[in-house]
Amino acid sequence: MxxxxxxxxxxxxxxxxxxxxxxxxxxxxxxxxxxxxxxxxxxxxxxxxxxxxxxxxxxxxxxxxxxxxxxxxxxxxxxARLAVDSALFPGMDKVLAALEAEQIPWGIVTNKPERFTTPLLSGLGLAERCGPVICPDHVRLRKPDPEGLLIAAQQAGVAPEQCLYVGDHLRDIEAGRAAGMRTVAALFGYLDPNEDPRAWHADVYIETAAQLLPLIAANKDSPA
The missing domain is CATH 1.10.150 (DNA polymerase; domain 1)
Known part of the structure; x- marks a missing residue:
């Protein structure tokens, strides 16, 4: 879907x-x-x-x-060093461009405080492109609680069950599932070597950002 x-x-x-x-x-x-x-x-x-x-x-x-x-x-x-060497993961620029071309809103739900998130996004040229940006400053309970994801969906004007949430940590998948969203585990992220991400029960697992592209284009002629 x-x-x-x-x-x-x-x-x-x-x-x-x-x-x-x-x-x-x-x-x-x-x-x-x-x-x-x-x-x-x-x-x-x-x-x-x-x-x-x-x-x-x-x-x-x-x-x-x-x-x-x-x-x-x-x-x-x-x-003092925000966005000096930080960058989009390889292939993520094409994913964002595809979302924007398809007029699919995208946003961020993070446990990173707004103090760091906002200047980081500005430094990477992403602040004007993304939709909802939900930080711990905006919620009562941070992930794995689904509150931030539900707020993001509300701000985007879409039902949570029509959304994808992509993350590299168990708490991301737990939050996405609790919000009723389809979840995608990013295996290229910062995985603890002692964890088995396959035990997270995400809906989809991706090795590269480019593997998001078929999910975005799936059944594009049918309603979301």
Missing amino acids: RPAAVFFDLDGTLVDTAPDFVVVLNQLLQEAGRPALSDAAIRSQVSNGARALVTLGFGLTPEDADFGTHLDRLLACYE
Whole structure:
């Protein structure tokens, strides 16, 4: 069924933001006299947020006295580096162009705070192109709660069951299913090596962004 709207998770799904996180975290580790981490190790935790990166890099938990200091420093350095090396995932530009050509609205539902999301989208030239952008600032409960997805569908003027939601984390698929949307698991995203995404029970699994194109074009002459 051709979707009436497509919504994306941000980090690890629509945009590859890991390169900027790699630079920032390893810079902070160097300043602290700690060894640098591999790109792969950092990428696997980006979707889990800045707190997970502090834990990964410094071996701290939120209960530790220094955790907040490291977290604030990480966020400040990341904010200063937004969109330097971040970019759409390969093939995603063609997906967005196809959506726009078909006049299918697309938007973003993310757990990334608006403080970072808005300037990132502006820096990538996406702010004027996308429809609803739902951040934790706009909801009472973040993903895996479906609230953000339901708000996005409402803003787009479409029924949730006519939408696709694309994400690279279990919480994305859980949120999409709870909202009644068809779910797509992005296997090119920031997957934790200890997780089996096939156990998420997404409706569709894609290895590349380009594999979204047939989903967009499906039954294009019939109602969504």
